[in-house]
Amino acid sequence: MTRSASRIRLLPAAILLVGAFCAALWLTFDYAGPGEPDIARWIDTAHTTGSINVVSAIYLNARLFDTLLEVLVFSVAVLGVRFYLDERGRRESVESIPESHVLRLSSDLLLPLILLLGIYLTVYGHLSPGGGFSGGAAAGTGLLLAAIALGADSVAQRFHESILERVEWAILLCVFFLAGISAALGRTPLTDLLPPGTPGRLASGGSILLYNILIGAKVFIGTWVMIHHFIQHRGEI
Amino acid sequence: MEINGVTVSILLFGIALLGLILRRDLVVKLLALGLINSSTILCLVSLHARPDGAAPILQTPSGPEIVDPLPHAMVLSAIVINFAILALALVFVMLLVERYHTTDSQRIERETSEEERS
């Protein structure tokens, strides 16, 4: 079967089925919802946990199990990248892009800001939009900027691979410990044991702050590890 | 039939599906996969968006009523999962491209089934 022939057979079938699928979704979508959704219960949830970011109260307290699983998904992804892009194909040193003053200067200015923004998003996750995931991703991308400007090898020298790996597993174990400690004490698993505190202050929200910091660190390290392995495998940035 | 986030997301879903089926390049297939997940996330968010709603942060001088925060929590998880899937799929695409020196999915398919048969 030649290439164009098989593609011609595919095209009408694809357009028909995909078009029908979209039409089915579009037309049968019933916008008449059940009326006003019950948001008051989520506001009460937020009050109980002590955080003023309602979404944080949900995914780091009421639905903590989902977040645990999601952290595991992320860890598995980092693990997979590490396993497959390891050993063979790893270049000894990474060619960096030619030295550029503009890049160097702007990264000197921007890098501390980006890292600081990442830390702010993580630590203030229960007071304003943000949280561990976005803060960690921001800080990890900042390291990517550093790798572009300063060279991936010099950044990698400051963050030793073996230490990073151990810190990652330590963080995961801490997360499980925090989550499981209520089960060990005989209460319902995954309950928050820290006091809610006064909403609006930094020290509030129970364990939400701790989770945010742990997850932020994990995502930061994970993002950097992934980027670094891709760079090393490719051999140039 | 109004044009809102939901219809746009369905349109994007359809475009991404077409891309996944019709384009032969593996990297484009990955982009299409990412777009499928992103359009689902867009659908989830825009279903519960209101023009007069506020972000789900409790403010002391209570302003407009906040939107439903549960879809936002769902979206957070969905985004991280999407990221993880794309990263791993990209790794596998890299391994395949290194082995077969092509990003054409049909060629890889053919060469893999030949290897399997022999």
Next chain:
Amino acid sequence: MILALFPLLRFALGVLSIAWGRGRRILLIASHVVDAVLISFLAAALHSGRVTTLILGGWERGLGIALVGDRIGLTFAALAWGLSVAISFYTLNRALRPYFYMLLHLLIGACYALIFTKDLFNAYVIFELLTLTSFLLVGYERRPGQIWASLRYLVLASLGMGIFLLGVAVTYYHTGSLDLDVIAVRVAAAPDAGWIPLAAALLVSGVAVKAGVFSFSLWLPSAHSLAMPAVSALLSGLVIKMGVVELFRLSDVFPLDFTLVVLGSMTAAFGIVYAVASQNAKRMLAFSTVAQIGYLLIGFGSGTVAARLGALDYAVAHGLFKALLFLAVGEAALVTGTTDLSELTARRDAIPLSTRAALLVGTLGIVGMPPFAGFAAKCVIECGIQRSAVHAIVALISVGTTVAFARFLPLFRRRGPWIDVWNRLAAYAWLGGAVLLFLPLSRTMVPRSIWSESLNGLAFVEALGAILLGLLIHRLLRGFRIRLPRRIFRIEEGVLVILGGFFLVLLLLRFA
């Protein structure tokens, strides 16, 4: 409390396996002991009539995630435990990296989490974790065929989960809750609402991609046949059942019975035809898995108590003997260097006796020879099926399975070397023993009345008759080579068929 400990302890042990790499085997054994203790607690609670419900975090229903420990949960937890013990035996002597053990622990932990959860979005996240871990396990040995097969698996599973998430979005928009019990109440209150077929079709399509249902799972044959034997056994025996579990949970919410029966019949037909036509031993096993999943869906969709219990019973039985078959065929392929059926027969002298015995027990199980595993469960299912058309389909499945597996017969003649490693023997003995002793074991699961009604002389005659008929057809068909299209197993066709399947489910739901 126990319900939450199942997945959490497994996850923690998984992380420890890679943090303390040297102790990974000890941790594996420890995990089995811990799980056995937890299962016995759960069984004791169920035996005294209590169905444990737990809402994580101590919140009320609708705010937190609800877990439930009912009969379905106990059954599949026991299956997961049994299979993970078998896999541990099988892989104990290989130098596998800590990475493999962590993935294994996470896979089993995710299975536990899915078995007990009653929350829609929780199911989504767990399915994604299952997809990622099984995708990584399939590609563990880094052979190009494996990598391509697992990439196809990832793309199609991801698409399926995207469709599932759309279904969750629609369901949440209309019911305001993610908890399956609350959704069931709201659906029952307005069963003719316009959104229900769409939401149900999206959810079912998404889960069907993972469950091995006919048009949604064209990734299955390649992924299951190309993986390591231990991984294939786990995937076919356990992970596939997770999709089926979710379909069972969804059928409590939406009226899915008719849909399940039709989908199951199509799945079974597809699986049997391709299994008979396949020349590769592992691919045949994979297609046979598809056919048996169809059988499970037919059983569950028939709606009666007996059929549902029988379906659960059969799910466990199938997990056991399919895992045994994959492990044995894997060993045989390793020793003879080929997976082609005719080549295996030609080189059968190299296959150890214990592997052949394991193959024999597994084959007896899957064709339904009384009084072993398959027969015991099939009786209960057939006792619960009322419509004669469905009976005919079920009979065809039995006959077809025998035709496909009759090709293993030549392998059992002529003695072979007894050389086999102790851990393989242990794995075979564990699974084979369960297959042989299934009848008395499953008496604990099925109540007495259904038991005595199903185990009658007619059932014996039917089973033996199906086997004999299958052997006859195999004799007649020997030498015929059927060529079936292989193009449908590519990614592009896979996506198209998923979309087609979605429309099929939508149609079926409107007719229900």
